[in-house]
Each structure stands twice: as structure tokens, then as C-alpha cells.
Amino acid sequence: MSCGTSSCQSGGCDKYDVQPCSPTKPSSTVNSRRRQLPQNPNICVKCKVNDAIAGGSGGGEDGRFCTDCFRGSLFGKFRFAVTSNGMISPTDKVLVAFSAGACSRVALQFVHEMQDKAQKNFDASRDKSLSVFSVGVVFVNETSALGVSTVEADEVIEHVKAVVNELAKPEKLLHIVPLESIYELNPDDDRERLRRMLDAVGDSTGKEDVVTHLRMLCLQKVAVENGYTKLVLGTCTSTIARHVLSATVKGKGYSLPADIQYVDARWQVPVLLPLRDCLSQELSTLCQLDGLKIITMANGTHTGINALVSSFVSLLQDENPSRECTIVRTAGKLTPFSFNRLPDIDDPKELLAFQRRQKKFNIKSDESTPPESFCSLCNSPLHDLDSSFGSFAIEHLSTESFGTTCCSSCRFQILSDNQLSMDQFYSLLPQSITSRAAVSNSSDNHIMLREKIQDFLLSDSEDGN
Incomplete structure (x- = not known):
């Protein structure tokens, strides 16, 4: 059934809209009718051809895509x-x-x-x-x-x-x-x-x-x-x-x-x-x-x-x-x-x-960031508060000094307060961990020493070279 306007060629507008077509905006009317057409929820949102994956969780892309x-x-x-x-x-x-x-x-x-x-x-x-x-x-x-x-x-x-x-x-x-x-x-x-x-x-x-x-x-x-x-x-x-x-x-x-x-x-x-x-x-x-x-x-x-x-x-x-x-x-x-x-x-x-x-990709590199100190056990970067535990000089790494090279989480979750258990744990660590702790401790001591004598060091502009 036609809507009665001379410009309408649908022959049956009442199937989609109860209002008669406007002869001045036919394109917008067609678009609005298309938007009102029922959509198939099982169609892939990307290709809009194949069926979406059945039983998708909805949390990711399964269930939206084919x-x-x-x-x-x-x-x-x-x-x-x-x-x-x-x-x-x-x-x-x-x-x-x-x-x-x-x-x-x-x-x-x-x-x-x-x-x-x-x-x-x-x-x-x-x-x-x-x-x-x-x-x-x-x-x-x-x-x-x-x-x-x-x-x-x-x-x-x-x-x-x-x-x-x-x-x-x-x-x-x-x-x-x-x-x-x-x-x-x-x-x-x-x-x-x-x-x-x-x-x-x-x-x-x-x-x-x-x-x-x-x-x-x-x-x-x-x-x-x-x-x-x-x-x-x-x-x-x-x-x-x-x-x-x-x-x-x-x-x-x-x-x-x-x-x-x-x-x-x-x-x-x-x-x-x-x-x-x-x-x-x-x-x-x-x-x-x-x-x-x-x-x-x-x-x-x-x-x-x-x-x-x-x-x-x-x-x-x-x-x-x-x-x-x-x-x-x-x-x-x-x-x-x-x-x-x-x-x-x-x-x-x-x-x-x-x-x-x-x-x-607008990737910015920060090369001015100072080098980090790392936990000897989990290799996590240490906060200043954590690294301060190992700020005293140690000639030889021991059970007690090993704990100072670890982060607070490892000290609490892994290292024991019982000295016998701690001694046993340290003696059974692989060499890759104990050697890393020794290197870390030596580096920390070097940094600490440099900080103490920093005021007495000559800058590059003052050494006459």
C-alpha cells in the first residue's frame, strides 16, 4: 500500500513506518528504515557474513567474531x-x-x-x-x-x-x-x-x-x-x-x-x-x-x-x-x-x-633513568628502602648478609626467621643466585662509597683534561 505521496515508490511504506514518507528527505527516511530492520545477533561483527562463534563467553572476542x-x-x-x-x-x-x-x-x-x-x-x-x-x-x-x-x-x-x-x-x-x-x-x-x-x-x-x-x-x-x-x-x-x-x-x-x-x-x-x-x-x-x-x-x-x-x-x-x-x-x-x-x-x-x-608508534625511550638494584632472589628492582638494608660494607657474603640483598617481599614470604632454617636454605641455593647476590652487594658498596666521597671528587671540567 502506497503512502499517497507522488514521490514514494515503495508501494508499501506502512510495513516499516506508520508515518507517511516525507517527499523532501527520502534518503534519510530510507536510512532510518534500514536502522529499524531487525539485526541478526549471530552474525560476525567484522565480516558480517559468517556466523559468530557459538557459546562465546562474551568476555573477549569469542562470541563476536566468526x-x-x-x-x-x-x-x-x-x-x-x-x-x-x-x-x-x-x-x-x-x-x-x-x-x-x-x-x-x-x-x-x-x-x-x-x-x-x-x-x-x-x-x-x-x-x-x-x-x-x-x-x-x-x-x-x-x-x-x-x-x-x-x-x-x-x-x-x-x-x-x-x-x-x-x-x-x-x-x-x-x-x-x-x-x-x-x-x-x-x-x-x-x-x-x-x-x-x-x-x-x-x-x-x-x-x-x-x-x-x-x-x-x-x-x-x-x-x-x-x-x-x-x-x-x-x-x-x-x-x-x-x-x-x-x-x-x-x-x-x-x-x-x-x-x-x-x-x-x-x-x-x-x-x-x-x-x-x-x-x-x-x-x-x-x-x-x-x-x-x-x-x-x-x-x-x-x-x-x-x-x-x-x-x-x-x-x-x-x-x-x-x-x-x-x-x-x-x-x-x-x-x-x-x-x-x-x-x-x-x-x-x-x-x-x-x-x-x-x-x-610514538615510543619514547627514557635513557636518563639511573640503573636499578635488583633482589638477589627474585631479581625484582629494589626500592630505596629495600636497598638501604644492604648499605653497609660486607667483605664476604653470608647467610645474614644475603637477606640484605633481597626485597622485602622475599624476606617475608621466603626467608625464615629461624637461623637454622635460614642457614639450610642459603646452603642449598644454586650458585647462580648466590653469585648474583655477591655481585649485587659489591656493586651496592661501590655506589655507597662513591656517594660518600662525591663532594671530594673532581668533575670533568675541573680535572684539567
Whole structure:
């Protein structure tokens, strides 16, 4: 049925609007009618063609995008983090830490796809000017620390081997190392020493934190010994959100910005977090969609701060799916440290590319930041209040002096007030920790001495040179 105006060609306006068409604004009327047409909520918001993923949680992008767009969006976040921060260069040798869980599985898959694309570009190029970065995979077996059965551990290791072998070329070298290998003695003595050291820590949260610190030392050991230049972790938004709250509760607020950035170069081999903007729910969904097999090693029941915070954040996420992102976004406003960027680049071509990235993404480097002092146990940057504990001269590092080189959180959660337990714990520490404490203490004493005689030193303009 027509609305009666001479300009109307619809023949039935009353199906969409009870008001007659206005002959003076036909285009706006058509647009308003289109807006009133019912929309299909199951259509992908990006391509608007395919159906969105069914059963999405709504907290991330699953449930808004179709399978292809969902995967493309996650890989886009990963690629943007790598590109904007200059994480991987053609000459790099990248080591991916693989735990067989969803996050590290996606990290391994995305790094492999980047390498595969670089290899195809290299094969297609005529001048072969850009080489292809190599990739290795490391799995840290924490059976001795977690008390997992040998059968279960062997099952996880076989799964890890199968995943790496199934990846297409270029081939990846797989490193499977036990956590106790940081002692470098013999397997039986190493396991016993690790167990005794963990038994000397009375606090359950402290034990978990020690295992975390030892894991990083183990990853660094593998990376250094095999010549890797970058270490990629599968740490995601969900993991960082939990770390933000747990670190705050433990009194590690000062060092918190160091752990949540894309790049952490305080270690000998810089650590990269390319999945920092992805939720664990999204990564698990991607594993299901792409058939990426994952397996989780049982690690017992935890009752410490880390477990309580994890449960609390899970409840928050169930109530409001944007809570994890909000926590990380809020913590991201903290000022990062000077080591939260990659060190200076010597290669002219890579340096030019890095400078272009800085200009494009408005990256500002703060080279005026003074060097940091680090905790001998967890390697967290020390606040002035923490470092003041070690401001007296010590000729030889001892059990008592070791505590002065640690942060307040480690002193409270890990180090014991009982002298016998403390002596046992210190005697069982790996050499990599005790040697770092000695170097840190020597450096602190040097800085303290220089500050005391600063008034008597000649400046460059006064020494006559």
C-alpha cells in the first residue's frame, strides 16, 4: 500500500513506518528504515557474513567474531605487539617457553607462523638480503618440585615432543630440562637438593614463588648456553591480572611495572610477552577451534596468596568479563623501568627499522633513568628502602648478609626467621643466585662509597683534561 505521496515508490511504506514518507528527505527516511530492520545477533561483527562463534563467553572476542575473524584478530594482536616493540629481528634466535598449556601453545603456533612466512618471503626474494630467525622450544620439567608422578610427567613430555614434531618446517630444536638442572651436579643429588631447599621454606606462597624464580633461571640457563637472543613466554592478560593483585598484596608494588610490559631486558636474554593483550579464555577457544592439543600437569592443591587471588579474579571475571582487561589497563598506567625496552641495536638496518617503529608508534625511550638494584632472589628492582638494608660494607657474603640483598617481599614470604632454617636454605641455593647476590652487594658498596666521597671528587671540567 502506497503512502499517497507522488514521490514514494515503495508501494508499501506502512510495513516499516506508520508515518507517511516525507517527499523532501527520502534518503534519510530510507536510512532510518534500514536502522529499524531487525539485526541478526549471530552474525560476525567484522565480516558480517559468517556466523559468530557459538557459546562465546562474551568476555573477549569469542562470541563476536566468526572463526576466521576471531583467529585473525588474535594473531593481529600478537603481530602488532611483536612489530611495534621490535621484538623479533631476522638475525634473532628465539626460544619459546612451552608448558603444554593453551597460552604457550598459541605462542608457539604464532611464532611458528611468523617464521614460516619469513621463510617463504626469503625463498621468494632475489637478493636474499634478510635472513630468517630461528626458533627453539624449551620445556621445564617441574616434577621434583610439584610432586607429580613419573607416569604423568612422561605423558606430558611425550605430548610436548609430539607437538613440536608436528610443526611444519623450519624445524625447531626441543630442549627438555628438569627444574633441578640449575644445580649442575648430578640428577639424583640435584633433585634431593631442590626438595630440601623447598622444604626449608615454611610458607606455601613462598614455595610457589621460589619455584617461579627457579623456572626463570632455568629458562635463562638454556637460552644462554644455546645462544638464543630472545625468550618468548605465553603470559597473557589473565595471568598478568592475577600477578598485579598478588604482587600488590605481597608488597611488590614498586617492582610491579617491571613484570607487566611487553619487553623485560633485565635478564641476560630479554624476555618477550607478545600475548600480553589476549585473554586466556580467547586462547583456549582458539586451541579448540584449530585443534591445538593441550595438556595440563596436575600440581596439587594450593592454599597460598596466589591461589586465593586466582580464585578471586575468576569470580570477578565471571561477574564482569572485562575485569581482567581493566586490571591490566589500570596497572599499565604505571611508569615502566629503563630495562622494559630492548637494548641498543648495533646493526644499521635494524637500528633504522627500530627508529621508524619508535616514530610510528610514538615510543619514547627514557635513557636518563639511573640503573636499578635488583633482589638477589627474585631479581625484582629494589626500592630505596629495600636497598638501604644492604648499605653497609660486607667483605664476604653470608647467610645474614644475603637477606640484605633481597626485597622485602622475599624476606617475608621466603626467608625464615629461624637461623637454622635460614642457614639450610642459603646452603642449598644454586650458585647462580648466590653469585648474583655477591655481585649485587659489591656493586651496592661501590655506589655507597662513591656517594660518600662525591663532594671530594673532581668533575670533568675541573680535572684539567
